[in-house]
Every structure is written in structure tokens, then in C-alpha cells.
Amino acid sequence: MGNEHSERERTEVLRYTAFSATPDGGNPAGVVLDAAGMDPAAMLAVAAEVGYSETAFLTPPPEHPGAPGEPTAPEGRHFAVRYFSPLAEVPFCGHATVAAAVALAERAGPGELVFSTPVGAVPVTVARTASGELRATLSSVPATTEAIAAPDVAEALAALDWRPEELDPALPPRVAFAGARHLVLAAATRERLAALEYDVERLKALMLRRDLTTLQLTWRDAGDATVFHVRDPFPVGGVVEDPATGAAAAALGGYLRELGLVPDTASLTLHQGVDMGRPAVLAVELRQGDPRVHVSGTAVRLP
Incomplete structure (x- = not known):
């Protein structure tokens, strides 16, 4: 010791x-x-x-x-x-x-x-x-997406205290990977995304069982289809919420491309941390014929 x-x-x-x-x-x-x-x-x-x-x-x-x-x-x-x-x-x-x-x-x-x-x-x-x-x-490493069983989605929603009708049907639940596994759940409204209060132990148990790093909770901006607002619960890491999650941003980019929700070549902007008082901007780039997802951002040293 x-x-x-x-x-x-x-x-x-x-x-x-x-x-x-x-x-x-x-x-x-x-x-x-x-x-x-x-x-x-x-x-x-x-x-x-x-x-x-x-x-x-x-x-x-x-x-x-x-x-x-x-x-x-x-x-x-x-x-x-x-x-x-x-x-x-x-x-x-x-x-x-x-x-x-x-x-x-x-x-x-x-x-x-x-x-x-x-x-x-x-x-x-x-x-x-x-x-x-x-x-x-x-x-990122090449991005992939896989289906998730309905009972697991139901358990995640119960832990989040979200109702199924509060999801955006245009962005279906999936497990997305670009280096780590993230469950993508899309809220139908910005208000639903903003009101995040969840059962930490219940969600953690599901995430450990399904080998999930975070949940990528997202809302697609109604005024600009290239802009997303995201939040990432991270109880398996001992953190209630991540204010900026580059691995999940890459996974979301791969998910959107694989499901045909964005073009093969696209530039996306993700806003995260706003509801926590630590605003972050993550730029996600998809390039045609490239299985990787490119995520950009600045960084500054803390005192």
C-alpha cells in the first residue's frame, strides 16, 4: 500500500x-x-x-x-x-x-x-x-450499430422515468459502437431531454448487463437536422452524467449514417453539457466510404 x-x-x-x-x-x-x-x-x-x-x-x-x-x-x-x-x-x-x-x-x-x-x-x-x-x-475505429431487445429498452425507459410515447419514432433505439457501446434513445422534445432524473442503480444494473458505457440521449433540433442536443448518463463509471462524450458522439454519427438518417457525407454539431451548466460543442464529420467517424473539439488546461 x-x-x-x-x-x-x-x-x-x-x-x-x-x-x-x-x-x-x-x-x-x-x-x-x-x-x-x-x-x-x-x-x-x-x-x-x-x-x-x-x-x-x-x-x-x-x-x-x-x-x-x-x-x-x-x-x-x-x-x-x-x-x-x-x-x-x-x-x-x-x-x-x-x-x-x-x-x-x-x-x-x-x-x-x-x-x-x-x-x-x-x-x-x-x-x-x-x-x-x-x-x-x-x-474513431469503424462504427457499427445493433438492435436492442424491447425488454431492455423498456427497462432503460423505466430507469429514466420516460414513457415510450416520449421517444422520437424517427430515431429508433439502437446500441451504437465506435470504440465503446452506447444505447441511443431519442427524445421527442427538448423539454423531455432537459428533465433528466433517473434511478442510478437500476440503470447501472442494465448497463452492466448489456456492456454499455453510457446512454446517448438525444434530441434532433427541429430547426436544423444537422444539430443534436445530447446527454449521457454514466453511472457505470461512477459519474451521474458526462458533460461531453466524444466516444458517444462518434457512435451517434455511425448510428445516423447506418440508419440512413443523414447523408453518407455530413457535418453534424452536438451540444452537450448545457443542462449541467458546462456547455460543450462536439463536431462530428462523416465521409463517404470511410467507416470511421471523425470528432473534433478544442481543449484547454485547467488551473
């Missing part, structure tokens, strides 16, 4: 908020740029101490070569990454990826990166905007 405590004391944890240009918006993430020598237990202990929905831990890339066609990066810009919530490891985290990429760019300059994650290689490009901000674009 003493060794674990001293290891945590030596670990430098950077704190960033992602998908926001100001410290009071977006989703905070911890970033450990040098996690070499840390085992999973130590990473989990640090993530629990940080208390954010996720902390990213970077180490040198795997020594063995990647699969043919796997993305590559210039020397010194390829890292292995693991993500931990306060309660458990998660397979992929978009906002911590953006935070880590911006942290690296502040030290080594903008450009191309590759993160080898538990779900596969994730290319990330960091560029400086005209206003001087660093903006990262992650390219």
Missing part, C-alpha cells in the same frame, strides 16, 4: 477540459503523459483520486508492428493509451483523447498522432485555429 501511495505522489496528472474553449465548459479529463511502469491498479487508483469521468494514461507504443493498413504516425508521436473512470477501465474515451492530444501538441507542436487504444488504433490530428486555439480531431 505504501508503494502504491508513493507511486501516486510521483505521477504528474495534467487536467484539461475538452470540447470547450473555456475552463468552465466541456468535460474535464485527467492526462498522464508518462504512465510507463504503472500497472492497471495504479492507474485506477489515480483515476479515482482525480475524480473525473476519465483519465488517460499514455505509454510508449507497442513494440510489435501494427496490422497491415493500420494508421501510422511520425516517430515520437505514437502512444499506447488506456482510459480509466473512477470505478473501472473503459475501452475508449473521446474527451480524454482530445485532452491528451492537445496536451501533447502544447509540448511537441500540432500535427499527426496515433493512439493505440484497447479497441484499436485511433489517429488524431491537432491543428491551430485562426483564433489560436488547439483543435483535435479523432478518427
Whole structure:
């Protein structure tokens, strides 16, 4: 125990908020740029101490070569990454990826990166905007969508205290994946999405049984079909709600494309965190013939 405590004391944890240009918006993430020598237990202990929905831990890339066609990066810009919530490891985290990429760019300059994650290689490009901000674009692993059984949908609605008629029939429930699994439920009104109060333990039990990382609750803007408002309960990670969820944004983009709800080439804007007082903006890009989903956002270091 003493060794674990001293290891945590030596670990430098950077704190960033992602998908926001100001410290009071977006989703905070911890970033450990040098996690070499840390085992999973130590990473989990640090993530629990940080208390954010996720902390990213970077180490040198795997020594063995990647699969043919796997993305590559210039020397010194390829890292292995693991993500931990306060309660458990998660397979992929978009906002911590953006935070880590911006942290690296502040030290080594903008450009191309590759993160080898538990779900596969994730290319990330960091560029400086005209206003001087660093903006990262992650390219998810290929996105997929699967049906979910009616009893599971009913259980999710019961845990949320939503009625079936409060769903938007144009956006049917599905489990969407682009690095992590998310249950997509679309509200018929913005008011329904705004009034979120759920049974934490009941929803957590369903999510653990179905291997879900978050619920991607969404409402499609009535005035602009490319704009979505989203909220993400995350009880399995020990967090009631995520203010910005890049992995779920990528999954939603794949879901919308697979169901033919947006064109094969599309630019979407997701607003998240508004109802929590931490507004975030996530840009989602779909490119024809590309199975990956591209999610962009800024990040700033927290004091």
C-alpha cells in the first residue's frame, strides 16, 4: 500500500477540459503523459483520486508492428493509451483523447498522432485555429450499430422515468459502437431531454448487463437536422452524467449514417453539457466510404 501511495505522489496528472474553449465548459479529463511502469491498479487508483469521468494514461507504443493498413504516425508521436473512470477501465474515451492530444501538441507542436487504444488504433490530428486555439480531431475505429431487445429498452425507459410515447419514432433505439457501446434513445422534445432524473442503480444494473458505457440521449433540433442536443448518463463509471462524450458522439454519427438518417457525407454539431451548466460543442464529420467517424473539439488546461 505504501508503494502504491508513493507511486501516486510521483505521477504528474495534467487536467484539461475538452470540447470547450473555456475552463468552465466541456468535460474535464485527467492526462498522464508518462504512465510507463504503472500497472492497471495504479492507474485506477489515480483515476479515482482525480475524480473525473476519465483519465488517460499514455505509454510508449507497442513494440510489435501494427496490422497491415493500420494508421501510422511520425516517430515520437505514437502512444499506447488506456482510459480509466473512477470505478473501472473503459475501452475508449473521446474527451480524454482530445485532452491528451492537445496536451501533447502544447509540448511537441500540432500535427499527426496515433493512439493505440484497447479497441484499436485511433489517429488524431491537432491543428491551430485562426483564433489560436488547439483543435483535435479523432478518427474513431469503424462504427457499427445493433438492435436492442424491447425488454431492455423498456427497462432503460423505466430507469429514466420516460414513457415510450416520449421517444422520437424517427430515431429508433439502437446500441451504437465506435470504440465503446452506447444505447441511443431519442427524445421527442427538448423539454423531455432537459428533465433528466433517473434511478442510478437500476440503470447501472442494465448497463452492466448489456456492456454499455453510457446512454446517448438525444434530441434532433427541429430547426436544423444537422444539430443534436445530447446527454449521457454514466453511472457505470461512477459519474451521474458526462458533460461531453466524444466516444458517444462518434457512435451517434455511425448510428445516423447506418440508419440512413443523414447523408453518407455530413457535418453534424452536438451540444452537450448545457443542462449541467458546462456547455460543450462536439463536431462530428462523416465521409463517404470511410467507416470511421471523425470528432473534433478544442481543449484547454485547467488551473
